[in-house]
Amino acid sequence: MQKQLRVGIIGCGRISVMHLDPAVSLEYSNLVACCDIVYERAEKVAKEYNVNAYVDYKEMIEKENLDVVHVCLPHHIHTEVCEYAFKKGVNVLSEKPMSIDYDSAVNAVKVAKECGVIYGVIFQCRYNNSAQFVKKTLKSGKLGKIISARSVLTWIRNDDYYLESDWKGTWDKEGGGVIINQTIHTIDLVNWMIDSPFKKVYTKMSNRLHPAIKVEDTAEGLVLYENGVRYSFFATNNYGIDEPIEIKLHCEKGDVTFNYNDAYIVYKNGEKEEAHQQTNATYKWAMDYWGIQHITQIEQFYKACLGIEPLDLSGEEALKTHKLICEIYKQGKLNFHNEV
Template sequence: MVARMENNIKAAIVGCGSIAQVHSACISKLSGVSLACVCDIIRDRAEVLAGEYQAKAYTSFEEMIEKEDIQILHICTPHYLHVPMAEAALAKGINVFMEKPPAMNREEYDRLKEAAGKSGSRLGFCFQNRYNPGTLKALELMKHGIPGKVIGGRAIVSWSRDSGYYTESGWRGSLLTEGGGALINQAVHSLDLLTLFLGKPLKADAVMANHHLKGIIEVEDMMEAYIRYENDVTGCFYATTAYCTNMPPIIELHCEKMNVRIEEMRTICYDFDGRELDNVYIPTEGLKKKEAMGKGYWGAGHMDCITDYYEAYKEKRNTPIGITQVKDTIDLMIAVYEAARSGKEIII
């Protein structure tokens, strides 16, 4: 799905790390959009990315948004810079498309919501896994009522992050700059999908641990949560970055008639004895084969997520994934951390 846009839209990226490579590649595929400038405090990194797209390189974010006529800013920086940079851009009338997480805590979320409310500009978020083929197929199943009522669900993320991932970054592994570990950085997309299917979260109880990087990082490498949603729906969530490799996340829904498992690109239906059901019609109209941009286990929804945001901007429609659409996920993420740190169940 590639947007067709008549007028040239000037985009910018701040933060030229690995995820910026995905954003810039997506921007380059959009008709009527150009990557005008990029910014990173490491000059070489900014200049390399700028050179790929004939963009202008900056090392000062403030200078870039002051000098350049930018319509849309992609924020791909470390977590602690997300909200301050979004506030600054929104205050200048620049539209913002932000990488996860939208905020590290409640105070940041409230600031971000206030900034978006005051600005006439659009604030959107990159929750690209909502656009994964497996997610879309499962949503179609639910829309047609094929699995029946959702009773509960679970999310499992098993990834690998070694000490170098943290120590070489300059910001990961610190509560002050990352805000957390396995949940906020790696598994928030899976928590988002669990909530997308299960509904409004009401309560959360959780435990977290640092199993394999004690003395190296301040954040968790394991988070486990028990979540109670509206309508007596329950959710179980498990994420670890202490596994030996990176496996595709699993979202599994227990429904009245069957179990539905989502593994990024695939949606599989099972009976309650674990046998795969091969006679379930899964609507796939309009679902094209997609390829992952970046690491395969990041999903295959980046292009559609970014395109959707730009199309809404051009057509003056509501932002598809804005501050309202991520509220339940962010409220739940913050509650899970509060529960794990306090040892008490948190009411959301």
């Protein structure tokens, strides 16, 4: 019979449901424990999922003989917790971003390798039908090369969203605002499609409407890639609703428009193709803008842990986007405007 991975979740906050539900429902895993420094949060999850609750992740790892932990924590402690688990021989699936700086993420990849464990990083939007379809079409050569790309994210996060948390909206714990938390997924999708190292980044960042925070609520920029592609992005948390994101790729043989649900390709010869999300899956407490593909990525990660197939989205793969995110902040902080 297939071995079931013993799984623990570290961090029982907002995103944890997207990890808890797959961990209990997938055939490869057995959720056995959860941990949160706020005991009531761990206890609530423990009761609901019938698992053991901890406030100390080190104790959970020591006592539960885990094969896998999911890291669903504030950004600044991601790599510290991942490395502790790696050194105990535990595979880790970390929420994005890898960390709030580049060097610690590089080090985490190194430590995972030295310890011989699997390190996955969540970028669930890559598993949307729309993104998979666009990537496959680009790989086939049917669109030719990408010439330029753009992405737009116009969402809303009021001061209340930040005030509910002791780490969001801070440089030292979140590492930034709309770039590292919200539009990181659109930047990851574009970076994955372009599939080249970047050579230069121009960014402007500002905080326009959020007295409660110090980080950017708005950012725009241009990324020049070694393969010649130019990528322009705009992101703000000052819109009135969470509008669907928009990504456009202008290619040699046609144009692509896609978001988390739908993708449309119009070729220069007049041919048209499209792809759409096909699922009725719902998650209690889930937000629409998270999408529903955590379960797909988590299943792929578990299969890699069991040696059934190679890991898709490793720490090394995620580093490509993380490097770009860190460079965007390096440039953006040089001319940061606090307008509140």
